[in-house]
Amino acid sequence: MDDQRRSCLCCAIVLVLTSLMCSSSFHSVNAQPVVYPIANVSTSWTINDPLRVFKASDFFWRPILFRRGLRSRFSLAFCCDFAYTACIVGVLIQKQTSLEKDQIADAPQLVWSANRNHPVKLNATLQLTQDGNLTLSDSDGTSVWSTYTGGGNYSVAGLNLTEDGNLVLFDRNNAMVWQSFHHPTDSLLVGQGLVLGQKLTSSTSASNWSQGLFSLAVVQSDSYYYQYLSAYVESHPPWSYFESAVHLYYYDVLNNVSLKFENESFNGLLIRAASSSSAQFIRLDPDGHLRAYEWDGSNWNVVTDLLTSDIGDCGYPMACGNYGICSSNGQCGCPDEATSNTFRQINSKLPNLGCSLVTPISCNNSQYQTFLELKNTSYFFSNSELTNRYYLNEQTELEDCKKSCLKNCSCKAVYDLRNISNKGCFLLSEAFSLINNEGRDENVTVFLKVQKSLTAQYPIPSQTNSPQKKSQVTIILGSSFGAFFGVFLVVASCIFLFKKKREFEDFDEFSVDQVPGMPTKFSYEELRAMTNNFNHKLGEGGFGLVFQGTLSDGTNVAVKRLNGFGQVKKSFLAEVETIGSIHHVNLVRLIGFCAEKSYRLLVYEYMFNGSLDKWIFQRHQELTLGWQSRRKIIMDIAKGLAYLHEDCRQKIFHLDIKPQNILLDEYCNAKISDFGLSKLIDKDQSQVVTTLRGTPGYLAPEWLNSIITEKVDVYSFGVVVLEMLCGRKNLDWSQPEEDMHLLSLFKRKAEEERLNDIVDKCNDEMQLHGAEVVEMMRVAVWCLQSDFSRRPSMSGVVKVLEGSVDVENNLDYNFTNPAIPRSIAAAGQQEHATGAATTLLFPSALSGPR
Known part of the structure; x- marks a missing residue:
């Protein structure tokens, strides 16, 4: 009991001293910064002095809380650009012995941030309010970020920066109310982990801390005792470029145990340590690499590139930039490089920045688009289990794939996998880096959509007015008139036959040409085979039943079979016309449909966790x-x-x-x-x-x-x-x-x-x-x-x-x-x-x- 009283007394003393040391702003650049790890409620900090306190390589930083840990030193700080026009609140890791004015502070590294996508300006304020809510407000008073812990049952007593770099709000019983470890940005510290629903997201660049292109997350598999660690591109849908199995025990599942970064290991991947006292952290970098960093006494060095050993240098989505081709030796080039008629390098001195189209793709001139065929060329996610679900049917003909791509402006390329692993054609909405497979036994081809040049689209007429030219013009005009008359007859005949057909059928056929976008048209027999004669029912509703099915490549799908006539027809048309033409990460993807006789079926991506x-x-x-x-x-x-x-x-x-x-x-x-x-x-x-x-x-x-x-x-x-x-x-x-x-x-x-x-x-x-x-x-x-x-x-x-x-x-x-x-x-x-x-x-x- 005496120990408990002494502990409580110590906590009270720390809080009292903290309240005395905390000020509402940093007033003097000449004063030594206050070093303390804890702050109590009703405390605020404001950036109101344009002069620097500490300088890092690319930014100024002002400490708010400071903690010396076992291996590292951590600071909760304002981090600002040199003009103080963009500041964020974040946790820095460093290896140092003291804090002195103008010291570089051993190259501090940002490992967590509160407002990475919403930087604030001079006179912004971070405040731990009386009711226990930690908030960040910009100079004009606009609320930018909050922990949403104010009031209620929390009874927040203070803010603590722990020895392992975790920023914690705690209550009067010293229990955690909120912690930064549960809201990771792009880095993991020793002892920190990822659980289902959390992810790391890279920064845009080394100098731009806003959210970038790549993420790393724990993904649920078909079994609750088996998960994936997946690195993927934040596109629509997200494309995975690395996957590794995570095996869980029953206890782990029930207690939501995280995949932790322990000393010298992460998910079974070893991280070499220079010494037992070296500071470490893992970061998902702007290029998609997951790297472990370690302090070697003078700088932060990469000790392990955790994903490269599995996927290689060319396995990253932006290894050679958009449209760039990565060779086995790590060199980057452009498609059609020998003639340079279609693509050119963005920067010849930096080939890894990628390539651009000489003639940009124009959605208004799709009739002048074609494909550049790249044999023995693959895409980065070809071996990904989680992205296989987006492959088209293996029975899809290559020409049908190309036609679907040409009809959709967002389609950039066709990836032909029909000759390996029983996979089909794949339509790509993003043109990330490609991989040159010369010398490998992989029969894969990529077809890049390109725009024909203006001279090819609109040939420049000759100025010669010779009789021969006039004769050619006459022939062309006559041919054109004849062709137009022929097309008119064909169209009129089609309209007549269509009207006749409507007289004998209750339902009209729904043509694939009427569908905007790229959903695939399936036959009823194909869907019956996919669903094992509609054997596995997932659910039912007012308009029909939903069954689980499997595409020929093993991808699970959900097949909705609509029952009825008038209202069902309207519902079917609304569904296909609406979701068939739009793509968003928070909308269920329509893979295909069937409109055959009276059958109306819709094929969706399979959603593992249901409704x-x-x-x-x-x-x-x-x-x-x-x-x-x-x-x-x-x-x-x-x-x-x-x-x-x-x-x-x-x-x-x-x-x-x-x-x-x-x-x-x-x-x-x-x-x-x-x-x-x-x-x-x-x-x-x-x-x-x-x-x-x-x-x-x-x-x-x-x-x-x-x-x-x-x-x-x-x-x-x-x-x-x-x-x-x-x-x-x-x-x-x-x-x-x-x-x-x-x-x-x-x-x-x-x-x-x-x-x-x-x-x-x-x-x-x-x-x-x-x-x-x-x-x-x-x-x-x-x-x-x-x-x-x-x-x-x-x-x-x-x-x-x-x-x-x-x-x-x-x-x-x-x-x-x-x-x-x-x-x-x-x-x-x-x-x-x-x-x-x-x-x-x-x-x-x-x-x-x-």
């Missing part, structure tokens, strides 16, 4: 979604909707946002699915008149007058967010009558100031982060405003979730639930009586993987 509803509504499972995972999913949904509303060629209203239509992949990334009820709107339209569609409980009030905007999706998003935070359905018949409707319950608890009562009680992590959850509820309330004009745009929601914008004040908690048609209400009551799902699902409600 969101099973993770937040079902209680009989060992693995649940914690707070950080739910925050990430909320952000993913918001980004997907923002893309649909603002970044597409046409606005797209989804009109059926609900947990059943949010799917989770093996990365636990959320993707929006089921576009059967969606509506495409011209960019200049602000609203549209349409009939009632969607799912009761998620319908915005303005559906009553049938005039809607994209804000109906914002409202549905708000309902989904509340369901995720509370861990229950918006309409739950199992609850007492006064608690049956979540929005009514939420309003009552808000008036009583007891919102913590409705935070998901079945999840300990959600309870632990109660204050953050309650803060997120304010985002949901903003989206649920009865007046749609007061709801934010989805891009505005993304900014709030990123911490760059605050939620609007004076929110209205008088939510309006739109009236449910009597027939729908009766159906809902019948479902309740029979014990079926409490929410009526309109077109589908699928909980399994799909």
Whole structure:
């Protein structure tokens, strides 16, 4: 007991001394910097002196907290460019004995940052508030970053920079409330690890700390006891260039044990150490290499390049830049280098920067595009198990691949793998580095899309006016007129035959030429074979069933078979026309479709973790979604909707946002699915008149007058967010009558100031982060405003979730639930009586993987 009292007394003394030493700013450059590892609440630090305190090679830095560890020295510091126009708050690692003015401080290295994508300026302030929230505000007062730990059940007592470089907020019992190790940027320190849902993301360059092109994450496999360590490119979709198995035990899975960077090893990869006292860290560098760094007494040196031994120098996506070809000796060159007619090097002195097209590709002149064939040339991810799912069918003919690529402006190349491993053609939306396979027994070919030169497109006419030329002109005009007349006859005949065909068929054939983008057209027999005669059902809904299938290359897919006629036809067309032409990391990818006789089927990428509803509504499972995972999913949904509303060629209203239509992949990334009820709107339209569609409980009030905007999706998003935070359905018949409707319950608890009562009680992590959850509820309330004009745009929601914008004040908690048609209400009551799902699902409600 005496030891415990002495420990508490020591902590109190440290906090008191810290509060005396902390100041609201760095006033004098001549004063020695205060060295301390802990700060208490109600402390702030401001950059208000343009003179430097310490200088590193590329930046100035000002210490906030400082800790001497066993191997390293760590500083929480402001890091600024030399003009003090871009500053971030971050943790630095260094090996040194003292801090003195103008000292280089042994080349400090940034290993964690709070605001890498949102730098601040002079007079920005970092503050640990009275209620325990660590926030960063720019010079104009704009909130840039926050730990979202203020208020609630946290009782944050202070901020601590530990001996291993972990920035920690702790409570009065010295328990961790928040830690930087759970929010890695591009580096890992000794003792730090990665868990499912976390990732490292490289910086853009050595001098630009914003998020770059490459990421490293732990990815779930088909088994809960087997995961991948995957390095991939942050493209759409993400392409993996390195994978390594991670074997887990039952205890590890239940306790979410991380893949740790221990002394001299990471995931079984040995890291050579110069001595037992050498400082180390691992960083995912801007070029995609995962390197281990070590202090050798005078500088930071690379001691291990962790991925190169497996994938080689040419195995990195940007080894030779865009369009560059990497040879076995590590040399970089350009396609068609002998003639230089198509590509040229960006910088002849730096060939690794890549190549550019002599004539850029023009989407408006696709008829003048062709392909440059590169035999014995491969792409970096050809051996990746996780990216194999994006291969086309092995039965796809090469010419069909080329045609699909020419039809889609985003397609840059065709990768032909039909001659190895039973794989098919692959359409590439990015032109990363290629690999020269000369001398290897690999029969692979890459076809790069190129634009013919202007002279080839539009030949310059001769100025000669000879009789021979006139004769040629006459022949050309006559031929052209004849060709035009022939085409006219063919078109007229086709129209006549098409109308006749419609008289004898209930359904018209859906031609592949009508589909924008690159979804593949399958025959019904092909899909029946893929699904083993539709044997493995994943789920069902109002418009049909979903089955698991397998493409010929082993890729798992989800096949949705639609039943019915009129409404199903509209749903089918809406789905293919909408999702078939757009690509985003937070939208489920449509791989193909079938429109044969009366059959209507859609083929999607397989989503390993199924739909969101099973993770937040079902209680009989060992693995649940914690707070950080739910925050990430909320952000993913918001980004997907923002893309649909603002970044597409046409606005797209989804009109059926609900947990059943949010799917989770093996990365636990959320993707929006089921576009059967969606509506495409011209960019200049602000609203549209349409009939009632969607799912009761998620319908915005303005559906009553049938005039809607994209804000109906914002409202549905708000309902989904509340369901995720509370861990229950918006309409739950199992609850007492006064608690049956979540929005009514939420309003009552808000008036009583007891919102913590409705935070998901079945999840300990959600309870632990109660204050953050309650803060997120304010985002949901903003989206649920009865007046749609007061709801934010989805891009505005993304900014709030990123911490760059605050939620609007004076929110209205008088939510309006739109009236449910009597027939729908009766159906809902019948479902309740029979014990079926409490929410009526309109077109589908699928909980399994799909």
